[in-house]
Amino acid sequence: MKLFKKLAAAVLVAALTLMMVGCGSKTGLAQQIKDAVSDTAVIMHGKQATDSKELDALAAKLLTEIDKALAELEEDEWPDPNELLNDEEFLKKVGIDPATEAYALSLTRNPSYLSNTMNQAKPFEIAGDLVYRLMQGDLKIGKPKLGSKFEFGLAIGTLDGKNCVLMIAK
Numbered sequence: 001m002k003l004f005k006k007l008a009a010a011v012l013v014a015a016l017t018l019m020m021v022g023c024g025s026k027t028g029l030a031q032q033i034k035d036a037v038s039d040t041a042v043i044m045h046g047k048q049a050t051d052s053k054e055l056d057a058l059a060a061k062l063l064t065e066i067d068k069a070l071a072e073l074e075e076d077e078w079p080d081p082n083e084l085l086n087d088e089e090f091l092k093k094v095g096i097d098p099a100t101e102a103y104a105l106s107l108t109r110n111p112s113y114l115s116n117t118m119n120q121a122k123p124f125e126i127a128g129d130l131v132y133r134l135m136q137g138d139l140k141i142g143k144p145k146l147g148s149k150f151e152f153g154l155a156i157g158t159l160d161g162k163n164c165v166l167m168i169a170k
Contacts, residue, residue, distance in 0.1 A: 029110075029122070029123060029156065030154055030156055032122075032123035033123045033126050033127050033130070033154060033156075033165065034051045034152075034154055035123070036123045036124045036126070036127030036128075037049055037051075037127040037130060037131055037152060037154070037167065038050070038051070039127070040124075040127045040128050040131045041131055041150075044128075044131065044132075045131065045135055046148070047146070047147075047148055047149065047150065048148065048149040048150075049131075049149075049150055049151075049152050049169070050149070050150075050151050050152070051151070051152060051153070051154070052151040052152065052153050053153075054153065055151055055152055055153025055154075055168050055169070055170070056153040056154055056155065057153070058094070058095065058096070058153055058168055059153040059154055059155035059166050059167065059168045060155040060157070061094050061095060062094050062096075062105075062155070062166060062168065063155040063157045063159070063164075063166045064157070065090065065093060065094050066081070066084060066159060066166075067157065067158060067159050067160070069084060069090065070159060070160045071160075081107065081139055082138075082139065082140075085105070085139060085140065085141050086098075086141075091141065096141060098141060098142055101141065101142060101170075102140070102141060102142030102143050102144040102145070102170065103140065103141045103142070103144050103168050103169060103170050104134050104137060104139070104140050104144040104146055104168070104169045104170070105134070105139035105140060105141070105166065105167065105168050105169070106129075106130045106131070106132075106133035106134040106138075106139060106166075106167045107133070107139060107159075107164060107165070107166050107167075108126060108129040108130055108133060108164065108165055109162065109163065109164050109165075110122075110126065110156060110163035110164055110165050111125070111163075112163065126165055130154075130165060130167045134146075134152075134167060134169055144169070144170060146169060146170075150169050150170060151169065151170055152167055152168065152169040152170075153167070153168050153169075154166070154167050154168075
């Protein structure tokens, strides 16, 4: 609960700071989330997170392939994401060799807000959730070990018709 309170405070401070300096839509949502992920990793976890274009591409491919896998399922089914992430055939389709590669992942929703105030806070809300989930280690490929410095990639898209954001890190 303490972590949640700290995270909420960090998100609020960051959102207010953005509003005061007038940061707006000059930068796309993905870049805003990436910047907020780097800040959140430092503030909340004492880690240095650096965006990687290579991991951005891998996250986008992974998100696309997960969505395709969901489309093949019956309407009421929703697979355990870890089942897909442990499926060697699925991973090779994405371009990941599970015998030699290990990644930590996090997945969260991309909410749609009507108010400008909430849309300004959105990157920080998403980043906080992504970093928190990443540190929990719920989704992973292999046995990733994130040190004090790690690289990450990000993809924004849909899964089963729902807007979401996928982050992958090593």
